[in-house]
Amino acid sequence: MLTSLSIKNYALIDTLQVDFNDGFSIITGETGAGKSILLGGLSLILGKRADLSSLKNTEEKCVIEAVFNISNYKLQALFKAEDFDYEAQTIIRREILPSGKSRAFVNDSPVNLNGLQLLGERLIDIHSQHETLQLTSNGFQFQIIDALANNDETLQSYKIELKGYKKLKKELQELLDFQADAIKEHDYNSFLLNELVEANLVDGEMELLEEEYETLNNIEAIKEKLSEAYLLLNEEQIGIISALTSLKNTFQKLSGFSSKYEDLFNRVNSSLIDMDDIYSEVDVLQEQLEADPNRLEVVDSKLRVLHNLMQKHVANNISELIDIKNQLEEKVSFTENLDDSIQKKRLEIDAKEIELNTISNDIHNKRTAIIPQLKEQLETILGSLGMPNAQFKIEIIYGEEFFANGKDDLSFLFSANKGGNFNELKKAASGGELSRIMLAIKSVLSKYIQLPTIMFDEIDTGVSGEISNKMGDIMLQMSKTMQVFSITHLPQIAAKGHSHFKVFKEDVNDVTQTNLVKLNHDERIVEIAQMLGGLEMSSSAIAHAKELLN
Template sequence: MLTSLTIKNYALIDNLQVGFNNGLSIITGETGAGKSILLGGLSLILGKRADLSSLKDTSQKCIIEAVFDVSNYNLKSLFEAEDLDYESNTIIRREILPSGKSRAFVNDSPVNLSSLQLLGERLIDIHSQHQTLQVVSNDFQFQIIDALADNEEILQNYKSEFKKYKSLQKELNELLNFQAEAVKEHDYNSFLLNELLEANLVAGELEQLEEEHETLNNVEAIKEKLSMSYQLLSDEQIGVLPTLTELKNNLQKLKEYSPKYDDLFQRVQSSLIEMDDVFGELDVLQENLEADPKRLELVNAKLQVLNNLMHKHTVSDISELIQIKNDLDEKVAVTENLDTSIQKKQTEIDEKVAVLNTISKNIHDKRSKAIPQLSGQLETILEGLGMPNAQFKIDLTVSDHFQSNGKDVLSFLFSANKGGNFNELKKAASGGELSRIMLAIKSVLAKYIQLPTIMFDEIDTGVSGEISNKMGDIMLEMSQTMQVFSITHLPQIAAKGHSHFKVFKEDVNEVTQTNLIKLNHDERIVEIAQMLGGIEMSDSAIAHAKELLN
């Protein structure tokens, strides 16, 4: 509920501070006194765009601040979603600077207009005779029926499952699109993969093959070098082994004369052992080295395959080819397994469809039971509001498609006259009738859900005293569970309020200002008497005013 409102430097308002209570608050004042200015200032709090013309003094900033008690509005999740600090007494402030720049704050945290509008529509509903489009909205009509059907919990469950269903559908579409693209590439990827598989790729194989190729390609030259090395080691005249053996024998004799020759002997002995080992390896290498044209041909062919593949895939190493092979293998496998994945996803969707069908049927059944109750209540209320022949024809049909609130298609038809044709609300009801229908609907809703503060702006225009009295009774009944404001020119409604405020103009230092004051009991008598009989109040007008207040 709105607990206080402060307006500074806005239009004809210099500095206005007023507090409000729960229940039904009446706002009266002569035409042109500034009620529209008050609503304009309040609408800025609700997220309406501002302009520089709103400033009373263009050298000073305009400040509009409202305090709301939101403890019963279940708004914590909204505050969290908008990244705002939640306070049970929430302060919304709007500033318009002389530069024309506008700023908004919720509990001192800066917010943009979209966040302010989102919060504002949960706090105040300003309704006038010219603002009846909501009642012809299909979403709003569903909201009415679902309130009576007590569908809040089941709708939350439906919306949760519907969100999962939409997510599964998106995943299926992505799989199908991927499959369509993958099939185009599948044959080519399979061809590339088979090429790599046939190559029997082994990490490090390229270096081994290149070494083997070098050996097989130069067998005769290697044999010649091995033979020469063998002779250099073993020739009896100049061979290294005979020479080292003779050197070793000489040093062996020397060390018998002195231990200082022993080190030389040991080093030569080690060299002889090493050369003897080299000699043995040369012998083995000569025996094992043979020309093998067939093997050379195979190695050449394998190297050609590997080099072609590396050139084709623009890589320089077999390990990179192996990685490409693995990637292709995965792509081909995914493509080949897509049918299974798609079928699995479709099964999940079918299961979700079954769940949604069950929930949406429960929603439909509860709505169907609530519709006669809603029609009856609305027609009873409208009869008291001067529309005795008002009739509603509300039909639900089940569509083939899931929607955000079930599978129902709603037909909300109305007839204002006996024997008249049923038609859509916007075609079947006049502006004044739509206002009374909206009042009836809001009064029914107030019994079932927590509505925000509602401000009725002269919706009683053009109605008789008897009907206005009934409208006042409806607003008074609504105010038992919510905060209601009524801006009115009718004394019958003004007398119903728990609180009564008057909007008026006054000249201060030759400057016209709009102000708002709360009337006490005696002031209310005067105000209602003037509403009944004009400025020159008669005794009967005063008596009538007292009677209305009592």
Template structure:
């Protein structure tokens, strides 16, 4: 419910601040006093697009702010989805800058107009005689029936099931499309995979093979070089080891005479040990060096095979070939397992389809049971609203299609006259009749679900005193469960409000401004008397006003 409204610098409103109560609030005022301005300002809070022409003083910004008690509206998920701070007393603010730019805030967090509009729809429903298109909308008609059928939890289940159904259906479609494409490429992928498997790819083997190939391909040159090196180490008298041995012995003799000779001896001995180790390795190289033409051919073939694979797959390393082999193995595996995966998805689709059909059937049965109750209540209310011959014919048929709210097709037909033919609501009912039907529907809905604050904007236009009295009674009854506003020119309705506000114009400093005030009992008595008899209040009008208020 809305608990307060502040409007600054909007149209003819300079600075308006008003608090609202729960229950039934009346707003009255002379034609042209500014009731439409008040609604216009409120519409901005609900997400309507702003117009620079709405600013009263174009040198200042226009600010409209409303506080809502959202405790009973189950809006926490909306706030979480839109990354907004949830507050039981939620503040919505709209600013129109002199540049024409508009900004909107919910609890001081900026929001776009679409989010504001979605939130606004759940907070206030502004209903006028000319805004009855909602009545002829299928989703709204289902909402009415489902409220009486108590289908809320079932519809939540259905929505989740439908989401799962569509997700599985989408996955299955992807698998089937993938299979169609995969079958075309399966043989080629299998050939490439077998080719890579036969290559027995190993990390780092390219470098190893290239080294082995160079050794086997140049074995004679290597053998000759190793043999010459061996001689240089081992030849008597002029061999490296023989020379170092003599050098070492010479310095050993004098090592005791000085530290510098001892250090030199140690260095020579270290060199001797290192060269002796080198000589041993050369001998090992010679022992292990064997010509192997057959192995050379194997290594050469493997290297050529790898190079061919590099060119084919446009890579330069064995690591990349191994990665490609893994990808091909996955594709081949996926293709091999496609039929099994498709079968799993098909079974899952059948299972969720059974669930969603069971839920849909229960929703359908509940709706069938609720329709006679709805028709009886609607026709009963409309008799009191001057439509004694109003009849409804609501047909529901179970279809094969999964819709957003079940599997039902709905036909919501109406006849206003006795013996008249049933037709669609928008064709069979006039604007005034649609307004009364909407009032009847809203009054029924208020008993079954939490509705947003509703503001009836002169929906009583053109109705007689007795019917307007009944309309006022319905609004008052609705206000026991929700916050209701009525903008009205009819005293019978105005007298039924728990709270009464008056919109009026006044001239301040040669400027006309619109204002809104809450009337006390005496002021209210005068207002209703003027609504009954005009500006000049007669004793009979005053007496009638007292009677209405009592």
């Protein structure tokens, strides 16, 4: 329940601090006194977006703080899911800075507006004329029926399964779309893949082929140069090996005289060994070197194939071509196996549909079973509210389509008069009748679910006399199990409250301010008397006010 509210620098409110009790609280005040300002400030606590127009003094920040006793609300799971710090006495604070930025805090920890809105929905239900219009929406009507049918857990299971079902349907459609496109590309992809497979790609092969091509294509020049090298190494008179052999013999004779000569001998001998080795290798290369026009043609053809493939696929080397080949293999294989994947996905969807049908059938049966009880209770309450001939015709038809809340189509029809035709609520009920129907629904709901603090904003619009008295009785009855606020202009309702608050305007230093005060018993008599007879209270109005309060 809401235990206190503090507002600073908001609209026409300079500073306001008020404490609330449980039970039935009344808020009254003249038209334009600022009741909407009070609701606006409370809406900010519940996560409504704010702007600079909210600031009374645009050079100072606006601060709105509310304290709630949530010990009986079972909100620990929500606090954990939103990463809020849970306290039985929870404090929510909104700050609007002169810069226009807004901040929100739950128990002094910063939170975002989405999380605050989720929490706010579980703390206060502000009933306004706008919400009365919601009564005519199919979604709200289902919420009423499901609350009475205790369908919450079943609906949660249904929504989880429905989410999985929609995901599978989306995946199936993606497979079908891909198949349609893939079939068009399959032949072309297969052709490209066959080209790459026939090329017999080997990573690093290109460099070897290019080297072999250069050798075969320049074999005569290579032979000529190898022959020159062979002669230079081993010509009898001026060959390198012959010269090194003579030089070796010379230093061998000197090596006995000094280590310096011995070192030179060793170095020449080492060079001679290398030259012998080079000579032998050149000899082998000459023997191996042989013109092969056929092999040259094969190598040239393979290189042309590789170069063409690299150009076609915009690849820099064979390694990239191999990667492209692997990708094409996956595409071709995936396309060829799509039928199996599609069939498997359809079987998964069929299984999910069976599960969804089971759950939605359970939801339907619970809804159908509760309708007579809901109809009877609503008609009884409306009878006491001056609508003795009010009748509801509520029908639920099990359909074929999976909706967000089951497979049901709901027909929620109403007739206000005996013998009248049943019609949709928005066509069959006036504004005053809709307000009474909404009050009846809230009264019924309060017996089945733990409603949060509820605030009725002029739900008594369009009614008077004994009807307003009955509406006050219903709200008073609701306040036995929850905290109820009623913003009202009717003295019959105002007199039933356990607590009474008055919203008023006053001029302070030529500045108009809105304030809220709790009235004592004598002040309540005056306020109710003025509601009955105007500012100039008659003795009969005062007597009537006392009678209402007693």
